[in-house]
Amino acid sequence: MFAVGDTVTLTIDTVRRGAIGKNHSATHLLQEALRQVLGSHVEQAGSLVTPDRLRFDFTHFSAMTKEELAKVEAIVNEQIKSNLPIEMKEMNIEDAKKTGAKALFGEKYGDVVRVVSMGDFSKEFCGGTHVGNTGVISAFKILSESGIAAGVRRIEAITADGVFAYYKNVEDELFAAAKAAKAEPANLLKKIESMQEELKAAHSENEKLKAKLANASLGDVMNNVQEINGVKVLAAKVPEMDMNGIRNLGDSLKEKLGEGVLLLASAFDGKVNLIAMATDGAMAKGAHAGNLIKEVAACVGGGGGGRPNMAQAGGKNPAGIDDAIAKAAEVLKGQIK
Numbered sequence: 429m430f431a432v433g434d435t436v437t438l439t440i441d442t443v444r445r446g447a448i449g450k451n452h453s454a455t456h457l458l459q460e461a462l463r464q465v466l467g468s469h470v471e472q473a474g475s476l477v478t479p480d481r482l483r484f485d486f487t488h489f490s491a492m493t494k495e496e497l498a499k500v501e502a503i504v505n506e507q508i509k510s511n512l513p514i515e516m517k518e519m520n521i522e523d524a525k526k527t528g529a530k531a532l533f534g535e536k537y538g539d540v541v542r543v544v545s546m547g548d549f550s551k552e553f554c555g556g557t558h559v560g561n562t563g564v565i566s567a568f569k570i571l572s573e574s575g576i577a578a579g580v581r582r583i584e585a586i587t588a589d590g591v592f593a594y595y596k597n598v599e600d601e602l603f604a605a606a607k608a609a610k611a612e613p614a615n616l617l618k619k620i621e622s623m624q625e626e627l628k629a630a631h632s633e634n635e636k637l638k639a640k641l642a643n644a645s646l647g648d649v650m651n652n653v654q655e656i657n658g659v660k661v662l663a664a665k666v667p668e669m670d671m672n673g674i675r676n677l678g679d680s681l682k683e684k685l686g687e688g689v690l691l692l693a694s695a696f697d698g699k700v701n702l703i704a705m706a707t708d709g710a711m712a713k714g715a716h717a718g719n720l721i722k723e724v725a726a727c728v729g730g731g732g733g734g735r736p737n738m739a740q741a742g743g744k745n746p747a748g749i750d751d752a753i754a755k756a757a758e759v760l761k762g763q764i765k
């Protein structure tokens with residue numbers, strides 16, 4: 429704490445202030461570049477500058493394209509390379525307006541304002557902190573462009589050391605990715621493409637084997653077909669299969685069965701997958717897949733239901749599968765008249 433009459437020393441954190449000066453100065457270049465690329469309707473709608481990055485909000489009615497962003501970035505970097513002197517001048521507001529300097533829309537200004545110009549490229553009313561020359565900004569990189577409100581867009585960007593740190597990080601990730609892919613950074617893309625080809629081949633091979641396996645179990649399973657009151661019924665336990673697999677198998681077995689009712693049960697991952705299907709002919713005689721699966725699922729500690737032609741259920745107790753299969757015939761005897 430200090431009081432009136434005390435002698436105090438004020439020190440500026442020059443590193444922090446310098447970083448803010450670079451990021452803030454870049455917002456001037458950014459605003460002018462946006463006006464050149466998008467049009468003179470672009471107005472500043474807000475800005476936040478920290479030592480690490482800058483945020484610039486502006487009026488524009490659609491998302492910027494990749495090309496527009498690249499153009500804006502190139503223009504700003506061109507002005508940085510041009511080493512434009514940054515000059516500040518305090519002047520009477522009327523004189524300042526005559527210079528064509530851009531003012532903040534809706535902002536109230538006093539009689540004397542400060543006009544900040546960067547060569548002939550940009551001229552704004554501004555009270556912020558700036559570097560003395562655009563070359564000091566070193567580099568400019570846009571990180572993102574997004575919408576924050578109707579007609580208001582936001583650009584987040586970095587400058588100077590922030591840009592070098594950004595590319596160092598990108599480089600580190602590239603090297604790490606190349607190492608993970610057992611490739612050199614220069615041929616990482618080629619390596620990824622060939623890995624995708626391999627993966628695609630393996631996937632298709634896997635699908636073929638799965639279909640072969642399903643077909644192999646198909647033959648045995650058909651031995652379980654029985655007839656209940658004149659309707660063919662296939663209630664069977666099938667090898668380990670997820671819900672998708674058991675559904676596909678059900679479809680092909682149904683085709684093989686022609687008309688009838690199908691109940692398949694599979695232990696999978698310590699749980700039970702159940703599926704029931706009834707054809708039109710079987711439904712006409714009273715079969716109802718949804719009601720069937722509801723009663724059968726109870727045997728495997730599960731529940732479920734569904735439509736008369738198709739139903740699925742899950743259960744927690746694979747040990748109850750045999751009971752569930754036996755129960756199916758019993759339930760269907762009650763359904764089919």
Ligand SMILES: [Zn+2]
Pocket residue numbers: 452453456544554555556557558
């Ligand atoms: Zn400024």
